[in-house]
Amino acid sequence: MCANNVTGELPKLSVGISNFEELRNKGCPYVDKTGYIVEMIDNGTFYFLSRPRKFGRSLMISAFETLLSGRREVFRGLAAEDYFDRPGCMACPVVRLNVDEVTLDSGASGMLSSMTKMVRDCGAVYGVEIADGLDPNEALRILLLEIGERIGPAAVLIDAVDAPIIGALHNSRAAMEVRGILREFLLQVKNSLPLLRFVLMTAIARLPRENIFTDVKSMRDISNSSRYAEIFGFTEEEFESVFSRHIDALAKTRGEERDSLILKIRDYYYGYSFDGSKLLYNPYSVLNFLSEGKFKNYWFDNGLQRALSEHLRKSDILADFFRGIDFNADTIETYDIERSNVTVFLLQSGYLSIRERKGDRVTLDYSNKEVLSSMASMIQYVKLKDYRANVKGQMLEKSIESGRVEDLIKYFNLIITDIPLDILVRGERKFANTKPENASASFYHSLLFSLIWSSRMKTLTDGYSYEGRTGAVMERDGHRYMIELRVEDDDEACIHAVGEAMASIRSSADVSALGQGRLTAIAMAVDRSVRRVNRYLVERL
Numbered sequence: 156m157c158a159n160n161v162t163g164e165l166p167k168l169s170v171g172i173s174n175f176e177e178l179r180n181k182g183c184p185y186v187d188k189t190g191y192i193v194e195m196i197d198n199g200t201f202y203f204l205s206r207p208r209k210f211g212r213s214l215m216i217s218a219f220e221t222l223l224s225g226r227r228e229v230f231r232g233l234a235a236e237d238y239f240d241r242p243g244c245m246a247c248p249v250v251r252l253n254v255d256e257v258t259l260d261s262g263a264s265g266m267l268s269s270m271t272k273m274v275r276d277c278g279a280v281y282g283v284e285i286a287d288g289l290d291p292n293e294a295l296r297i298l299l300l301e302i303g304e305r306i307g308p309a310a311v312l313i314d315a316v317d318a319p320i321i322g323a324l325h326n327s328r329a330a331m332e333v334r335g336i337l338r339e340f341l342l343q344v345k346n347s348l349p350l351l352r353f354v355l356m357t358a359i360a361r362l363p364r365e366n367i368f369t370d371v372k373s374m375r376d377i378s379n380s381s382r383y384a385e386i387f388g389f390t391e392e393e394f395e396s397v398f399s400r401h402i403d404a405l406a407k408t409r410g411e412e413r414d415s416l417i418l419k420i421r422d423y424y425y426g427y428s429f430d431g432s433k434l435l436y437n438p439y440s441v442l443n444f445l446s447e448g449k450f451k452n453y454w455f456d457n458g459l460q461r462a463l464s465e466h467l468r469k470s471d472i473l474a475d476f477f478r479g480i481d482f483n484a485d486t487i488e489t490y491d492i493e494r495s496n497v498t499v500f501l502l503q504s505g506y507l508s509i510r511e512r513k514g515d516r517v518t519l520d521y522s523n524k525e526v527l528s529s530m531a532s533m534i535q536y537v538k539l540k541d542y543r544a545n546v547k548g549q550m551l552e553k554s555i556e557s558g559r560v561e562d563l564i565k566y567f568n569l570i571i572t573d574i575p576l577d578i579l580v581r582g583e584r585k586f587a588n589t590k591p592e593n594a595s596a597s598f599y600h601s602l603l604f605s606l607i608w609s610s611r612m613k614t615l616t617d618g619y620s621y622e623g624r625t626g627a628v629m630e631r632d633g634h635r636y637m638i639e640l641r642v643e644d645d646d647e648a649c650i651h652a653v654g655e656a657m658a659s660i661r662s663s664a665d666v667s668a669l670g671q672g673r674l675t676a677i678a679m680a681v682d683r684s685v686r687r688v689n690r691y692l693v694e695r696l
Contacts, residue, residue, distance in 0.1 A: 165400055165401055165404055166182050166183060166184055166400075167181050167182065167183050168183060168184065168401065168442050168445055168446050169181075169183040169184070169185070169214075169442060170442050170443055170446050172214075173213040173214050173217060174214075174217050175214060175217035175218040175220075175221045175229065176217070176221055176226065176229050178214070179229050180229075184397045184398055184401070185233075185397070186389050186393045186394075186397050186438075187233050187234050188215065188218070188386060188387075189218060189222070189230060189233045189234045189235035190234035190235065191383065191386045192215075192218060192219055192222055192235055193222075193234070193235050193238045195355070196222075196223075196238075196353060199375050200348075200351070200352070200353055200354065200373070201348065201353075201354040201373050201374045201375060202354070202355045202356070202374070202375050202376075202377060203355075203356050203357075203358070203374050203375070203376045203377070203378065204355070204356075204357050204358075204376075204377050204378055204383070204386070205317075205357065205358040205359065205360055205378040205503075206357065206359070206378075206387050206429070206505075207359060207504055207505030208359055208505075209437065209438075209439035209440075209454055210387045210388060210437060210438065210439070210505070211387045211388070211438050211439075212314060212315065212357045212387065213253070213314055213315075215357075215386070215387065216251065216312050216314045216355070216357060219249075219310070219312055219355060220249045220251050220310075220312055222235055222238065223246065223247055223249050223310045223352075223353065224246050224247075224249055225239075225245070225246025225247075227239040247306075247307060247308060247309060247310055247352050247353075248281055248302050248306045248307065248309040248310070249309065249310045249311075249312060250277055250298065250299065250302065250309050250310070250311045250312070251277065251312045251313075251314070252273055252274070252277060252311075252312070252313045252314070253273070253314045253315065254270075254273075254313060254314065254315050254316050254317075254318050254319065254337075255314060255315035255318040256269075256273065257269045257270055257273065257318065257319050259319055259322050259323060259329075259333070262329075263332055263333075263336065266319060266333065266336060267290055267291055267336065270291035270336075270340060271285070271289060271290065271291045271294050273291070274291055274294040274295050274298055275294065277298065278294075278298045278301075281301075281302055281305070281306065282305075283297070283298055283301045283302060283305075285297065285298065291340055292339050292340055292342070292343050295340065295343040295344070296343045296346070296347065299311070299343065299344075299347040299350055299351070300347070300350065303347075303350035303351075307352075308350055308351055308352040309350070309351055309352060310351070310352050310353040310354070310355075311344055311351055311353070311354045311355075312354075312355050313341075313344070313354075313355070313356045313357070314357050315357060315358065315359055316337065316341070316356045316357065316358050317337075317358040317359055317360055318359060319333045319336075319337065320333050320334055320337065321359055321360065321462065324461075324462035324465070325461050325462055325465050341356075344356075348373065356374075359504070360503040360504060378429070379429065379430065380430070381430040381432070381433070384428070384429045384430035384432075384433045384435075385433055385435065387435075387438075388427055388435030388436055388437060388438060389435060389436040389438060389441065390433070390434075390435060390436075391421070391425065391434075391436075394436050394441060395417060398441075398445060401445045402416065402417065402420075402445070405445060405448050408448060409448065419450070420441065420444065422523075422524060422613060423450055423523060423524045423525055423611075424436050424437065424440045424441050424444065424523055424524075424525055425523055426508060426521075426522045426523035427505065427508055427522045427523070428508040428509050428510070428522075429508075430509070431509035431510075431511070431512045431517060432512075437454050437505075437522075439453060439454050440453045440454045440525060450611070452525050452528055452529045452611075453525070454525060454526070454529075455526075455529045460533075462500075463500070463501075463504070463506075463533070464533075464537050466496075466497040466500050467497065467533070467534060467537045467538060468537060468538075469497075470496075470497045472497070472534075472538075473534060473538065473601040473602070473605060474527075474530055474531040474534045474535075474601070474604065474605045474608060475600075475601050475604050475605070476601075477498065477501060477506075477507060477519065477520070477521060477530075478520055478521065479510075479518055479519075479520055480498060480518070480519045480520075481516055481517075481518060481519075482498065482516065482517050482518075482519055483515060483516065483517075484512065484514075484515050484516060484517045485515065498519065501530075502519060505522060505526075506521065506522065506526050506530060507519045507520065507521060507522065508520065508521075508522045524608075524611060524613065527608050528548070528608055528609055528610075528611045530608075531548070531604075531605045531606075531608035531609040532548055532609040534605060535547075535570070535605050535606075535609065538578070539570070539573070539574050539578060539602075547566045547569060547570060547606060547609065547610075548606065548608075548609030548610040548611070549610070550562070550566060551563060551566045551606065551607075551609075551610040551612075552610040552611055552612070554566075555610070555612065555631055556631075560636060560675055560677065560693060561691075561693055563606075563638075563677065564677075564679060564688050564691050566606060567602070567603060567606055567679075567688060568687045568688050570602055570605070570606055571599070571602065571681070571686055571687055571688075572686060572687060574602075579686070596640065596641065596642045599640060599642050599681050600627070600640055603627060603638070603640055604627060607627065607629050612629040612630070612631055613629060613630045613631065614627060614628065614629050614630075626638060626639050626640070626659075626660075627640070633673060634673050634674070634675070635673065635674045635675070636674075636675045636677060637660045637663075637664055637674065637675070637676050637677070638677045638678075638679070639656035639657070639659055639660050639677070639678045639679070640656075640679055640680075640681070641653065641655070641656050641678075641679070641680045641681070642680070642681045642683060643680055643681070643682060643683070644682070644683050644684060645682065645684055646682055646684075646689060646690070648680075649680035649681075649682050649689055649690040650680075650690055652680045652690075653678045653679065653680040653690040653691060653692055654678075654692075656678035656679070656680070656692075657676060657678035657692045657694065659678075660676040660677075660678060661676065661694075661696070664676060664696055674695075674696045675693065675694070675695050675696065676692075676693070676694045676695075676696055677691065677692075677693050678691060678692045678693075679691040679692075
């Protein structure tokens, strides 16, 4: 499953490498996905596959290019090596177009020029000259025609076909114009299908056929196929096997047991799912973690942040809204990232995953703690105008590591007092509409969870949904923190409430399950009249 290194040194990790041949020549560990390549070539001619950014799409496209170009030596020891032993197996010309490199800086005219240059550069590889002044549609038509006549049927590999649309999502008018340009461009591929041997288009998000692929009935969309759910990303077995030596070395460096480290890695980076059953690691995150040895939020799609911010600004929601949210499965199957609501947008772009399927309903949740932490900070920034949200989370994390659990109160108060009054009032009204019996507590509880998640703490609950709860349980390195939050209208009521809250924790705490001194109880009461936690109790049980 991987390239072996005969020396005692650890093989180089493929961080930042998206060229398949380069990865193999450098002896980088490689999770063998080449069997999927052969299977797709054997069973179809035109595929569409969407996956979030930083998930290995470009590396897979490169592997397709290498195989179809006939470079057998690169595949020695891999599942696809036998492909070259087939009678009549012949290399073919490969037209590879990376739409992610198309620039939008100068509007439609700049995009057209950039696309024409992309086609011209590809034509130069096969000695096909593209005349100056041609639009990209004509340039692509000529390129495919001349390659077919001179050399033979070509394979067309188009990566990140929707990148320009996503880059323009913040401007619906521009997005519509970009979509029209791409539709005309890809129409040349459809019209050239009789000349082509194989076509693969990848995208960051799933696109409805009517938007881009008009009347292409032969295209097979495998984005939600269970058979191809693991074509990108690493399963638990793949990760722990292929990168075993790196895990061992890192565990030794950190001074902890291998199994303990694997549990932490799984807790933080595992959980992406593209079919609702098979769970995966994001290669970008775990490779960077193994390289740096630090638990950090490596994956966050900078290319989508502007569009994501616009979605969040229009939606009156906080981070816990997306935990355990129930959704119609048919909606997910037909989603459109341009017209979708914020929940579908997050699912489309990898922030949410399907956790459970029941009939025609699915349960969604954040893909893992890394994504949850990043989203909590971003939502604080966008929705609460809390420009120091990420700093607060980092400071709380350091405080918990140092045993200063009381700092939770300090940073929670900073969040509350930093919220503009109009946002605070609107937030309470929103929760009053959905949770009239406990609106204030639900709202402040949501703020508390946002802080905890942004500090990368693990939270425990009976189910996925956190909405409406007044208590929280968080865990760090085997130490559990049980929190009860009450909201009252004056100081006297807060004094009474915080005592009741602590009594409630004591009665429900199972100290024996963790051991003496491994559980901390935190009772706090928010006084709405002064907008802060003004009473709290902390006990180590």
